[in-house]
Amino acid sequence: MTDKTTGCPAHDPGKAYDPSKEGAQMDFKARMSYGDYLGIDAILSAQHPLSTAHDEMLFIIQHQTSELWMKLALYELSAARQAIAGDHTAEASKMLARVARIFEQLNSAWDVLRTMTPSEYTAFRDDLGQSSGFQSWQYRLIEYAVGNRNKAMLRPHEHRPDLMERLTAELARPSLYDEALRRLARLGLPVPPEVLTRDVSEPWTVNEGVTEAWAQVYRDPSAHWEAYELAEKLVDFEDYFRRWRFNHVTTVERVIGFKRGTGGTAGISYLRRMLEVELFPELWRVRTIL
Ligand code: HEM
Ligand SMILES: N[C@@H](CC(=O)c1ccccc1NC=O)C(=O)O
Numbered sequence: 001m002t003d004k005t006t007g008c009p010a011h012d013p014g015k016a017y018d019p020s021k022e023g024a025q026m027d028f029k030a031r032m033s034y035g036d037y038l039g040i041d042a043i044l045s046a047q048h049p050l051s052t053a054h055d056e057m058l059f060i061i062q063h064q065t066s067e068l069w070m071k072l073a074l075y076e077l078s079a080a081r082q083a084i085a086g087d088h089t090a091e092a093s094k095m096l097a098r099v100a101r102i103f104e105q106l107n108s109a110w111d112v113l114r115t116m117t118p119s120e121y122t123a124f125r126d127d128l129g130q131s132s133g134f135q136s137w138q139y140r141l142i143e144y145a146v147g148n149r150n151k152a153m154l155r156p157h158e159h160r161p162d163l164m165e166r167l168t169a170e171l172a173r174p175s176l177y178d179e180a181l182r183r184l185a186r187l188g189l190p191v192p193p194e195v196l197t198r199d200v201s202e203p204w205t206v207n208e209g210v211t212e213a214w215a216q217v218y219r220d221p222s223a224h225w226e227a228y229e230l231a232e233k234l235v236d237f238e239d240y241f242r243r244w245r246f247n248h249v250t251t252v253e254r255v256i257g258f259k260r261g262t263g264g265t266a267g268i269s270y271l272r273r274m275l276e277v278e279l280f281p282e283l284w285r286v287r288t289i290l
Contacts, residue, residue: 053123055116062113063133066106070138073102077145077176084179087186089226096233103240110247114254121255125262132263137163146237146279147175149203156263171201177280180234181210184227189213204281211282211289218290231283238279245275 020026028036035041046064049056076095083092133139135156143153149171157163174182178200185191192209214231221228249271261267278284 049124050127051124053120055120056124056127058113058116059121059124062109066109067136067138069102069106070136070142073099074138074141074145076102077142081145081174081176081179084176084183084230085174087183089183089230093229093233096230096237100233100236100240103237103244107240107243107247110251114251116255118255118257125256128262130262130264132261134261134263134265137167140167141170144170145176146241147177147204148277148279149175149201151201174200175204177204177234180230180280181213183230184213184217187224187227189216189224189227206281206285211285214282214286215289218286234280235283238283241279242275245271245277249275 025031043064047057047060049060076099080092080095080099083089083095137157137160140153140157143149144167151171154164154167157167178198181191181195185196190209191213192207195207195210217224217227217231249268252271253268256267258268261270265271
């Protein structure tokens with residue numbers, strides 16, 4: 001029988017649908033469940049607002065979900081770098097495509113945070129103390145992994161030897177860009193030798209010879225398809241990363257204007273300076289000389 005007013009079988013009290021009759025498992029006393037596998041209790045018990053402000057829950061969950069996506073981005077970036085080092089560039093391209101999509105996801109998430117007005121944020125900003133995204137070690141690890149290596153950014157982590165260890169270990173490894181250029185050299189492209197033997201813990205500096213090597217790739221893609229595809233994946237990733245930085249600075253201006261940051265920087269002027277960071281500068285310069 002169906003509900004007389006709506007005609008819908010779901011609203012007939014005598015006919016409530018029971019999925020167990022069609023085999024749905026209902027007993028998890030001795031079986032691994034959804035929550036067991038995914039550690040849902042741990043995730044859902046990690047929100048501890050410090051104020052009674054309504055929007056603090058949004059703020060916390062926005063950051064926590066961002067950190068989860070960053071965890072996956074780091075996982076994929078490390079695997080992509082390893083694949084390039086092992087001459088498995090096609091696999092690396094696939095992983096880099098995923099990282100770009102992860103950043104697209106992070107970019108869309110700003111639309112949720114943007115619903116928070118300055119009045120709403122002010123209600124709990126003081127409770128944040130001196131904490132800030134500036135202290136996100138996963139964000140710093142992403143920057144270090146791809147090649148933006150500034151040792152000054154280690155200092156907020158000095159109180160955590162375990163994190164210092166991870167960050168300094170990352171600085172000792174060739175970055176994603178270093179590995180891409182080493183692969184380029186192995187493919188026979190004229191990457192200058194000083195690039196291949198550089199101290200990888202130091203920041204990258206623009207190299208004209210590298211721009212010329214990329215130019216050879218872009219002038220004849222079919223002859224250098226592997227390098228060409230890798231180059232475009234790197235550009236795509238940086239494109240999405242730049243959009244993340246832009247979304248961040250715009251949201252910050254919208255919410256706190258030109259106030260100093262809780263992390264102690266000047267706020268907007270610091271974040272605007274970060275907009276100038278180029279991860280793979282030669283890949284952008286090559287466009288001008290083609
Ligand atoms: C209303 C929201 C937000 C405001 C007002 C804000 C503000 C700021 C400010 C002023 C800084 C500069 C450092 C400082 O002095 O504090 C900063 C840095 C940072 N924030 Fe946010 N932020 C917001 C949301 C987010 C979100 C959702 C994330 C995601 C994880 C995030 C991640 C970061 C990171 C990674 C940095 C360091 C950037 C760098 O060093 O290049 N922020 N933020
Ligand atoms: N830096 C922000 C505070 C902030 O956004 C924040 C604070 C604690 C944890 C994460 C944060 N997100 C990004 O910086 C501010 O100055 O208002």
